[in-house]
Amino acid sequence: MALFSSKDQYDFGPISSADDAGVEARDLRKESSRHFWWETLRLVRDVFLIIVTFILFGVFFVQPVVVDGSSMLPQLHDGERLLVNKFIYYDVKSVSFGHLERGDIVVFWYPEDPSKSYVKRLIAFPGETVEIRDGKVYVNDVELIEPYIRAEYNNSRFRPFPRTEVKNHTYFVMGDNRDNSADSRTWGFVPEKYVYGRAFFRYWKPQNIGVIEHGEYPEMPPPPITDMRAEE
Secondary structure (H helix, E strand, C coil): CCCCCCCCCCCECCECCCCCCCCCCCCHHHHHHHHHHHHHHHHHHHHHHHHHHHHHHHHHCEEEEECCCCCCCCCCCCCCEEEEECHHHHCCCCCHHHCCCCCCEEEEEECCEEEEEEEEEEEECCCCEEEEECCEEEECCEECCCCCCCHHHCCCCCCCEEEEECCCCEEEEECCCHHHCCCHHHHCCEEHHHEEEEEEEEEECHHHCEECCCCCCCCCCCCCCCCHHHHC
16 A cells, blocks of 8 residues: 655646735734734823823913912902913023013912912012002103003002012012002012923913913013023
């Protein structure tokens, strides 16, 4: 009896037994499971990177804050949410939003209790003089025209403040609600290092969403932009 241990292979036309030698069969269920877990890991990685990016962005550049009180009426109301630009803390002079200007609404640590934050309007810079008389503010003996002040929040014609020079590395700030604002008239100047942001956008409440108004003073020359930290 003839025994055949192998069978000759023959080519049929253009089809050869050597074709597709590298093709292998795979279990579709295993492949699907492997693909699912790989995509899940990629998703977790991407979400993690997004969260880290937002945390770093919040720590170094933008921070949300909540208005507590009525000292900035009518511009800001109690309970409103603001976004604060923290670029100013790094004193970036090459861009307009990287430094403070007169009329900015700033957020800072309260000098008498740094665990608290206040929000006020920046009125005067280091080396400038401030005086308040007859309900009007004078900076370097020039009256500050303040269109954001409303008569209903200035009924008492806020108390006088003697002509005083703002100390180096500090700012003079005031609330827009002059009748009901504890500010530099009461507890003095704000150290520069305590100012950590400038409010630029209101994202809550819905009826007031938008860019926050910046005070403009065409009658006042702008204060010089100097890197005061470099002097320390």
